[in-house]
Amino acid sequence: MPATTKTNFQLISNGILNENPIFRLALSMCPAVGISTTVMNGIMLGIAVLFVQVFSSCTISAIKNYIHPRIRIPTYTLTIATWVTVIDLVLAAYMPAAYKEMGIFVKLIVAFAIITMRLEIFACKNTVSASFWDGIGMGLGFMFGMVALGFVRELLGMGTILGYDVLGFRPLLFFVLPAAGFFCVGIMMAMFNYMELVYNRKKKAKRT
Amino acid sequence: MSISRRNALFSIILIAIGTWLFAGCASEHRFIKKTAFQKAHMIVIEFAGPVDEAWALDAYNYAVCEKPDPDIRLKIQDIALSNDRRTVTLTFVDALNQNQPHRVTIRSIASEGKSLGDAIVSVKKVYLGYLFSILIGAMIINNFVFTKYLGLCVFFGTSQRKSTAVGMGITFTIVMVVSAMMSWFLYQFVLQPYRLDFLQIVVFIGLVSLSVQAVDTILRKVNPMLFKAFGVYLVLVIANCIIIAVPLILADNEYNAFESLMLALGAGLGFLVALFLMSSVRERLELANVPPTYRGLPIAFVVAGLFALAFLGFSGMSIF
Numbered sequence: 001m002p003a004t005t006k007t008n009f010q011l012i013s014n015g016i017l018n019e020n021p022i023f024r025l026a027l028s029m030c031p032a033v034g035i036s037t038t039v040m041n042g043i044m045l046g047i048a049v050l051f052v053q054v055f056s057s058c059t060i061s062a063i064k065n066y067i068h069p070r071i072r073i074p075t076y077t078l079t080i081a082t083w084v085t086v087i088d089l090v091l092a093a094y095m096p097a098a099y100k101e102m103g104i105f106v107k108l109i110v111a112f113a114i115i116t117m118r119l120e121i122f123a124c125k126n127t128v129s130a131s132f133w134d135g136i137g138m139g140l141g142f143m144f145g146m147v148a149l150g151f152v153r154e155l156l157g158m159g160t161i162l163g164y165d166v167l168g169f170r171p172l173l174f175f176v177l178p179a180a181g182f183f184c185v186g187i188m189m190a191m192f193n194y195m196e197l198v199y200n201r202k203k204k205a206k207r208t
Numbered sequence: 209m210s211i212s213r214r215n216a217l218f219s220i221i222l223i224a225i226g227t228w229l230f231a232g233c234a235s236e237h238r239f240i241k242k243t244a245f246q247k248a249h250m251i252v253i254e255f256a257g258p259v260d261e262a263w264a265l266d267a268y269n270y271a272v273c274e275k276p277d278p279d280i281r282l283k284i285q286d287i288a289l290s291n292d293r294r295t296v297t298l299t300f301v302d303a304l305n306q307n308q309p310h311r312v313t314i315r316s317i318a319s320e321g322k323s324l325g326d327a328i329v330s331v332k333k334v335y336l337g338y339l340f341s342i343l344i345g346a347m348i349i350n351n352f353v354f355t356k357y358l359g360l361c362v363f364f365g366t367s368q369r370k371s372t373a374v375g376m377g378i379t380f381t382i383v384m385v386v387s388a389m390m391s392w393f394l395y396q397f398v399l400q401p402y403r404l405d406f407l408q409i410v411v412f413i414g415l416v417s418l419s420v421q422a423v424d425t426i427l428r429k430v431n432p433m434l435f436k437a438f439g440v441y442l443v444l445v446i447a448n449c450i451i452i453a454v455p456l457i458l459a460d461n462e463y464n465a466f467e468s469l470m471l472a473l474g475a476g477l478g479f480l481v482a483l484f485l486m487s488s489v490r491e492r493l494e495l496a497n498v499p500p501t502y503r504g505l506p507i508a509f510v511v512a513g514l515f516a517l518a519f520l521g522f523s524g525m526s527i528f
Contacts, residue, residue, distance in 0.1 A: 026505055027361060030449050034357035074417060081410040089406060107456055110413050111449040113361050179516035181357065186502075186509030194501040 015137025022145030028112040033181035042150035046143025054135035057123040061131035248303040258293035263318035271313040346474025353482035354519040359450040373487035381476030387419035388472035391455035
């Protein structure tokens with residue numbers, strides 16, 4: 001892939017819609033199933049991933065000319081690990097409650113396929129500013145997916161949004177159960193597929 | 209002949225390392241030889257030499273709590289000293305929850321007029337059954353895929369065929385055990401003594417990639433047939449969160465060598481079990497009439513959800 005010609009806005013919207021990490025690329029599913037029980041969790045982990053993605057993208061694109069191609073993957077891994085350590089220590093120091101809620105998942109950002117993939121196919125071929133916007137787009141896309149899942153599960157499971165009582169009753173307690181994460185992701189993916197199907201059908205109808 | 213001799217030598221070295229590690233980690237203070245639970249209410253502490261009676265019978269000198277909640281101090285009802293003054297038996301008001309490790313803080317041990325300093329020791333159930341319960345716990349009760357939701361990318365990627373699933377599971381188990389043992393060793397003997405805990409993420413991920421590379425090279429030389437069958441999965445192992453989650457869990461819980469081995473083995477076998485179950489269902493699903501929007505990943509997620517519900521039935525179960 002040659003250097004991108006997309007504008008900054010296109011880079012961001014690409015991350016949120018066309019290549020949404022959770023629903024379209026189906027990468028980094030573990031947190032999407034594991035801790036998307038509330039909107040707040042989604043926002044917090046989204047911020048952490050956004051931070052790691054943006055900073056490691058910028059780092060790699062800044063030093064891309066000095067990395068030997070054969071050791072590029074270990075370099076990416078170590079870069080990501082460094083930034084994950086930073087965000088891990090910061091969260092543990094300043095937001096202990098939220099950090100405890102997310103548990104081991106903050107440390108596991110290091111193994112998220114999405115970040116390595118973006119470094120491999122985007123950041124190592126583009127300028128720092130383009131990588132910055134691409135990182136923001138991917139991070140926001142991830143956050144969008146997590147918040148959407150958290151919204152559905154919190155609303156249906158506990159009848160609250162961000163801790164505020166909205167419905168006044170608990171419609172389906174089942175959605176708070178950890179196992180419901182799988183169902184939620186599955187159904188949401190099916191919804192995305194359905195929208196795509198309808199969209200393509202309309203386009204075909206227009207053409208004929 | 210030469211192969212069997214090499215194998216024997218190798219296993220002897222392994223056993224020697226194992227016993228050395230185990231002996232080195234059994235007690236945390238040089239004056240305390242052994243700690244153990246006894247019956248439902250008691251903890252026995254065995255000292256290396258005789259201790260002073262007045263000191264030993266003072267309840268003020270002992271503070272006992274469960275490791276997860278250090279704030280709740282357990283009430284001591286009675287203290288007994290054996291005739292040779294080497295064994296102290298603490299009796300508690302309430303029955304102890306022996307599935308949790310306990311921490312005993314002993315204030316300035318007095319032995320023959322000398323003070324030997326404070327000691328913090330942990331009391332654990334140590335017998336084969338306990339190790340077995342860790343293995344089964346990691347494998348089924350706290351299955352990493354269905355109850356902790358880790359390693360899903362690889363799980364959904366390689367569960368389409370039964371043969372792929374088994375190959376991936378076995379490769380993963382091998383790499384898991386190797387890298388978990390290495391990172392446990394590094395954490396206990398390098399990171400912790402030098403207070404480098406904050407480097408654990410960097411070190412563990414580096415170790416995992418190194419051990420994947422090592423298994424790749426060794427397997428290629430030692431058993432090319434096996435390499436042909438399992439080599440493709442080695443790259444995928446690194447993208448699996450479980451392989452980095454297990455060393456982090458080991459570091460948090462301060463397991464000893466055998467417990468770490470059991471947890472790593474359990475995590476690997478649990479992944480194998482999950483992959484096998486899932487691939488059996490997905491092979492059947494190919495014949496089923498699935499609505500077009502659900503084809504592929506979405507239906508796989510719904511199936512995994514049903515499995516997770518089933519595995520929820522195991523939760524809270526305790527063995528022994």
